[in-house]
Amino acid sequence: MTVQTTVNTYFNYINGEWTPSSTGNVDASVNPANKNEIVGYVQRSSKEDLDKAVAAAKKAQVQWRKLSGPARGEYLYKIANAMEKRIDEIAETMTREMGKTLPEAKGETARGIAILRYYAGEGMRKIGEVIPSSDSEALMFTTRVPLGVVGVITPWNFPVAIPIWKMAPALVYGNTVVLKPAQETAVTAAKIIECMDEAGLPAGVVNMVTGSGSVIGQGIIDHPDVNGITFTGSNQVGKMVGQGALARGAKYQLEMGGKNPVIVLEDADLELAVDATISGGLRSTGQKCTCTSRVFVQRGVYDQFKEKLLAKIKQLKIGNGLDGDTWMGPCASESQLNTVLYYIEKGIEEGATLLYGGGRPEGGEFQNGFYVQPTVFENVSPKMTIAQEEIFGPVLALMKVDTVEEAIALANDVQFGLSASIFTKDISSMLSFINEIEAGLVRINAESAGVELQAPFGGMKQSSSHSREQGQAAIEFFTSIKTVFVKA
Numbered sequence: 001m002t003v004q005t006t007v008n009t010y011f012n013y014i015n016g017e018w019t020p021s022s023t024g025n026v027d028a029s030v031n032p033a034n035k036n037e038i039v040g041y042v043q044r045s046s047k048e049d050l051d052k053a054v055a056a057a058k059k060a061q062v063q064w065r066k067l068s069g070p071a072r073g074e075y076l077y078k079i080a081n082a083m084e085k086r087i088d089e090i091a092e093t094m095t096r097e098m099g100k101t102l103p104e105a106k107g108e109t110a111r112g113i114a115i116l117r118y119y120a121g122e123g124m125r126k127i128g129e130v131i132p133s134s135d136s137e138a139l140m141f142t143t144r145v146p147l148g149v150v151g152v153i154t155p156w157n158f159p160v161a162i163p164i165w166k167m168a169p170a171l172v173y174g175n176t177v178v179l180k181p182a183q184e185t186a187v188t189a190a191k192i193i194e195c196m197d198e199a200g201l202p203a204g205v206v207n208m209v210t211g212s213g214s215v216i217g218q219g220i221i222d223h224p225d226v227n228g229i230t231f232t233g234s235n236q237v238g239k240m241v242g243q244g245a246l247a248r249g250a251k252y253q254l255e256m257g258g259k260n261p262v263i264v265l266e267d268a269d270l271e272l273a274v275d276a277t278i279s280g281g282l283r284s285t286g287q288k289c290t291c292t293s294r295v296f297v298q299r300g301v302y303d304q305f306k307e308k309l310l311a312k313i314k315q316l317k318i319g320n321g322l323d324g325d326t327w328m329g330p331c332a333s334e335s336q337l338n339t340v341l342y343y344i345e346k347g348i349e350e351g352a353t354l355l356y357g358g359g360r361p362e363g364g365e366f367q368n369g370f371y372v373q374p375t376v377f378e379n380v381s382p383k384m385t386i387a388q389e390e391i392f393g394p395v396l397a398l399m400k401v402d403t404v405e406e407a408i409a410l411a412n413d414v415q416f417g418l419s420a421s422i423f424t425k426d427i428s429s430m431l432s433f434i435n436e437i438e439a440g441l442v443r444i445n446a447e448s449a450g451v452e453l454q455a456p457f458g459g460m461k462q463s464s465s466h467s468r469e470q471g472q473a474a475i476e477f478f479t480s481i482k483t484v485f486v487k488a
């Protein structure tokens, strides 16, 4: 057992001040690689704390929206610089709090910095266009205005990138923010906010309130002064956010689950397909909404693909994400581990064949962490639970197909439509896939996970609210268009 000497307590950030919750209660954020290690204590806040944060954001918005886009962008550059100085500390905190490996955590933090710089630049780009009026003496154009106060509700799987890809565009387009990060990764979130504070962001422009989803998340949904809500997380909660926001006329944006397919055709580069399936399915312990979970392999290469896949998976080193040779860390929490184990049991119960993994690794350092083995099933039929529901763990379901048409039809036979990949050299198979696949991210000869910050991100069907985040698409959510007609 690790002996800890000091464990920091992290406060809410309200109106530019680090503020303890009025409840006096805190939650321990634990290290999923070693549940005896507490990474920090975070506030278990009340509706009263949230009300203060929303009031601060509302007040600050009056001045913040008056700044020019380039001036707001300058603040984002400063935040990026502050984060860059602390990249190692933030990445290490993320690994200790959430479990992903240190290189992944560092990559994610670097991505957060790049996102801030991207949106800093967006502060200088156009926000409207001139449209010819039918009146030749009039000027007609569009401009954009901020929504006001934006509630940002985020999950634990990308504790830096997701809050930043929501907050950076919110801010640059003139909104103020109340962030409610996942309680599981609230220490990492506090470190991002510390960088915002160090960058001298005016008081109230960004606020953070930590606590339970049912109190603080629901409080954001219901708050009359929160004008827009951007959410990433489970479908169940996403629907509550959407319905609650709609009921009071607030704007909302939801990014939710995936059940992402990979199709491997007979002409595929099998080494590439195997590596991409492993990376797309098992990196971050399968805890990405873009993770590969179903693999449709054409009959002629099925056995070869399976053998290569299993041989490589057997080599993967599971362990603490801080250890240099670890490839896959633990699940992010005990509850996520239990969810993954539940789905593995369900797969076995419903008659799928377990090819590899299926349980918790035993012995030594694994005893105190939320570890699970990478797991591969075959003989999975399309209606089985493990072929339909999001698992959010390192579990792959292999399915044999005869044709590309069959593969695409089965790939589409789920409620989700986030990301999808195909491995082939045949241009007509690629084109059928691009046209027919029901997914917001369509990937050819590349893994299903992998998002570029300058491109639109979002899903079809039940994976999102049909909106897109990131890149220039973000302006659509974080602003309202005004169509202006001017006649002298």
Ligand SMILES: NC(=O)C1=CN([C@@H]2O[C@H](COP(=O)(O)OP(=O)(O)OC[C@H]3O[C@@H](n4cnc5c(N)ncnc54)[C@H](O)[C@@H]3O)[C@@H](O)[C@H]2O)C=CC1
Pocket: 153, 154, 155, 156, 157, 180, 181, 182, 183, 211, 212, 213, 214, 216, 217, 218, 221, 232, 233, 234, 235, 237, 238, 240, 241, 255, 256, 257, 258, 288, 289, 336, 339, 390, 391, 392
């Ligand atoms: N699409 C994605 O990126 C993610 C999907 N998930 C899926 O969700 C499952 C459960 O993970 P959770 O962390 O429990 O996700 P969740 O949807 O419960 O949590 C996401 C965020 O919503 C907040 N929240 C929870 N209840 C709320 C409520 N009633 N009102 C408003 N906000 C609320 C949480 O505190 C957190 O900040 C995972 O197993 C996975 O399948 C989880 C995280 C990310």
Ligand SMILES: O=C(O)CCC(=O)C(=O)O
Pocket: 157, 158, 162, 232, 287, 288, 289, 290, 449, 450, 451
């Ligand atoms: O794959 C990525 O980088 C982003 C995935 C994502 O948005 C998520 O898992 O919530």
